[in-house]
Amino acid sequence: DTICISDCGLPVPEGVQKIDLALDFGVPSFEQVVSIIAKHMKSEAVHVAKEIKENNPKAYDFLESTFPSNQYEWIETSHEAFKEATKQCKCIIRTGEASPYANIILRADCIFSDRP
Template sequence: MKKSALINAELSYVVATLGHTDEITVCDAGLPIPDVTQRIDLALIPGVPTFIQTVQAVLGEMQIEGVVMAEEFKQVSPDHHDALIALIQQEEKACGKRININYVTHEAFKVHTENSKAVIRTGECTPYANVIFQAGVVF
């Protein structure tokens, strides 16, 4: 049996198969998911699981080197944006590496999700609570 915290088999498999610079998206309940992209739907009811809970679970397993977010996120949902930035800063301290943060328009963000190996849908109902993580290396 798996020893680490992440026990969702589908999500664990996607993280385990990522290569350097591969991307995954964690999104709110409303983000459109491209048909060409694997959907991992964790949403149960509005708010469950939360965006931040899901990000924490992913970051517990995945080494990241880059992040993409919509510009609108920091203006429209500043509390969630700030919570995500705090988690990214914790990751930087834990891995001893700088994590690049890039902002794009929400429309460009939606197009960019087509590059993700998977989109992980949460039950979050906060506008623009979406992030793309770019895989780094642990060495």
């Protein structure tokens, strides 16, 4: 299963549930929402649009530190391919983020796979 955490401008495909947290531009921020989700959800892979690296290095650096590439599978595609992938998400959590390409898809991992 996958979920998407998005900025306030990402289109939500028809049929995908939207959880709209946006209260105002920047509230809550992408970083705030991703940090809380990362704390409570075990993920195995992250998917971002490759454009984030050049157009929003602050968000990219935050994601790299939150989801280190030696612990998570990283998928980087074009923004168009990213938007296409959102059609398979269980939901899109819309933040108030107003910076470009601040979007991520997280693929869930099994929460008890590390237990003996």
